[in-house]
Amino acid sequence: MAKLSVIPWRAPVAAGPVHATVQLPGSKSVTNRALVLAALATGPSTLSSPLLARDSALMVAGLRALGTHVSTAADDRWVVRPGRLHAAGHIDVGLAGTVMRFLPPVAGLAAGRVAFDGDALARRRPLGPLVEALRAIGVRVEGGPDGVLPLTVHGTGEVHGGEVVIDASASSQLVSGLLLAGARFARGITVRHVGPPVPAAPHLRMTVQMLRSAGAGVDDATPDVWSVAPGRLSGRGWQIEPDLSSALPFFAAALVTGGEVVLPGWPRSSMQPVEQVRELLRRMGADVRLGTGGLTVRGTGRVHGLDADLAGLSELAPVLAALAALADSPSTLHGIGHIRGHETDRLTVLARALGRLGTGVTELADGLRITPRPMRGGVVDTDRDHRMAHAAAVIGLAVPGVELSDVACTSKTLPEFPALWSAMTTGNR
Ligand SMILES: O=C(O)C1=C[C@@H](OP(=O)(O)O)[C@@H](O)[C@H](O)C1
Numbered sequence: 001m002a003k004l005s006v007i008p009w010r011a012p013v014a015a016g017p018v019h020a021t022v023q024l025p026g027s028k029s030v031t032n033r034a035l036v037l038a039a040l041a042t043g044p045s046t047l048s049s050p051l052l053a054r055d056s057a058l059m060v061a062g063l064r065a066l067g068t069h070v071s072t073a074a075d076d077r078w079v080v081r082p083g084r085l086h087a088a089g090h091i092d093v094g095l096a097g098t099v100m101r102f103l104p105p106v107a108g109l110a111a112g113r114v115a116f117d118g119d120a121l122a123r124r125r126p127l128g129p130l131v132e133a134l135r136a137i138g139v140r141v142e143g144g145p146d147g148v149l150p151l152t153v154h155g156t157g158e159v160h161g162g163e164v165v166i167d168a169s170a171s172s173q174l175v176s177g178l179l180l181a182g183a184r185f186a187r188g189i190t191v192r193h194v195g196p197p198v199p200a201a202p203h204l205r206m207t208v209q210m211l212r213s214a215g216a217g218v219d220d221a222t223p224d225v226w227s228v229a230p231g232r233l234s235g236r237g238w239q240i241e242p243d244l245s246s247a248l249p250f251f252a253a254a255l256v257t258g259g260e261v262v263l264p265g266w267p268r269s270s271m272q273p274v275e276q277v278r279e280l281l282r283r284m285g286a287d288v289r290l291g292t293g294g295l296t297v298r299g300t301g302r303v304h305g306l307d308a309d310l311a312g313l314s315e316l317a318p319v320l321a322a323l324a325a326l327a328d329s330p331s332t333l334h335g336i337g338h339i340r341g342h343e344t345d346r347l348t349v350l351a352r353a354l355g356r357l358g359t360g361v362t363e364l365a366d367g368l369r370i371t372p373r374p375m376r377g378g379v380v381d382t383d384r385d386h387r388m389a390h391a392a393a394v395i396g397l398a399v400p401g402v403e404l405s406d407v408a409c410t411s412k413t414l415p416e417f418p419a420l421w422s423a424m425t426t427g428n429r
C-alpha cells in the first residue's frame with residue numbers, strides 16, 4: 001500500500017467578495033462508472049475530460065489488473081480497450097468507495113484470484129451485503145467476515161447471476177456495483193433492497209442511466225428493486241461532466257463572501273443532482289443560474305440556516321455543515337446516519353471540528369444540529385477526508401487562523417484543490 005503524504009495547510013481568509021471562474025475536473029462518479037462499463041463492453045470506448053485524481057487512478061489500475069487495456073496517455077481523452085477478463089494478484093482500493101464496491105463483481109467475471117485491500121480507513125467501510133450477494137449468485141469470496149476489507153475473489157470467468165436480497169442502507173454503491181456488472185452475468189441481476197432507505201438516490205439513477213446508455217436493459221420501475229437483463233454492453237464515447245460535489249465548496253465561497261463563482265462547461269442535462277443542489281443553495285441565500293456560460297452562483301454574504309434531509313445528497317453534508325456554522329440561524333441536517341461509514345465517521349468528525357472552532361453542535365443519530373456562534377481559529381483534523389478539508393477551507397474564508405491538519409487528502413477527487421482555492425481567494429485566475 002502506498003504511503004500517503006500529509007500536508008498541513010492554513011486556509012486563506014477572503015479579503016473581500018470572491019469573483020472566480022473555476023474550471024473543475026470531471027465527476028468522480030461518472031468517470032468511475034464509465035471506466036467499469038467500458039471494461040465490460042464488447043468494443044473500445046473513450047472518456048473525454050475524465051477525472052485525474054486518486055480515485056480514478058485506482059479504478060484504472062484495478063481494471064488493468066483485471067486484463068483491461070486503459071490508455072491514459074492523453075489527460076483529456078482516455079481510451080479503454082476491453083480484454084478477456086483475467087485476475088492476478090492484488091487490487092488497492094485506496095479509500096475509494098466506488099473501487100471497493102464496483103470491482104469485486106467485475107473480479108467475479110475474471111478467471112483467477114484477486115485480493116482486495118485499501119487504506120486503513122477503508123477497512124471500516126461497509127462491504128458485507130455485497131460480499132453476501134456475490135456469494136448468493138455463485139461467486140467464491142474469501143474473507144470479509146465482518147463485512148469489511150480485506151477480501152479475495154476467486155473468479156471463474158463467469159457469474160451465474162439471478163436475484164439477490166440485500167440491505168443497502170449503508171451505501172447505494174452496494175447496489176450500483178452489482179448492477180454495473182450485472183449485464184455480463186448469465187442470468188443478469190435483480191437486486192431487491194430490504195431495510196431502512198437506500199441513500200444517494202441520484203447516484204442510483206446515474207447508474208441506471210449510464211447502463212442504459214451502454215445498451216443494457218434496466219428495469220427500475222419498482223421502488224427498491226433494480227433488474228439488469230443479461231446482454232452485451234456497447235463501447236462508446238463518454239463525455240464526463242464537471243464534478244458537482246467538488247464544485248460545492250467554490251459555490252459556498254460565493255455565499256460566504258457575497259461574491260460570484262462560475263463553473264463553465266456545465267451541460268444542460270446533467271447526470272448529477274443539479275436541481276436539488278440549486279434548491280438547497282437558494283434556501284441558504286444564493287442565486288443560482290444555469291446559462292450558456294455555465295452554472296453561476298451569487299451570494300450576498302448572508303447565509304441562512306435550514307432544516308434539510310440530505311439522504312440523497314449525503315456527500316455534500318460536510319460543506320453544507322460548514323455553511324450552516326456561518327449562517328444567521330440554526331440548522332438541522334438529517335437523513336445522513338450512513339455518512340458515519342464514509343471516508344471517516346463524518347458526523348463525529350464534523351461535530352468535533354465545528355465545536356472546537358466555537359460553533360454550537362449537537363450530534364444526532366442521523367445528522368447534526370448546528371447553532372451558529374462566533375467562531376475562532378484552530379486546527380481542524382481532516383482525518384484524511386477530502387470533504388472535511390473542503391469544509392474547513394470554507395470556514396477559513398470567514399474565520400482567521402483555521403488550519404487543516406492535512407490538505408493532501410483532497411487528491412482523492414480534486415488534487416488541484418489547494419491551488420484553485422488560493423487562486424480564487426487572491427483573485428489570480
Ligand atoms: O456511486 C457513487 O458514485 C457514490 C455514491 C454515494 O455513496 P453512498 O451511497 O455510500 O453515500 C456518494 O456518497 C459517493 O460519494 C459516490
Ligand SMILES: C=C(OP(=O)(O)O)C(=O)O
Pocket residue numbers: 095096097098315342343387413
Ligand atoms: C463518500 C465519498 O466517496 P466514496 O466514493 O469513496 O464513497 C465522497 O466522495 O464524499
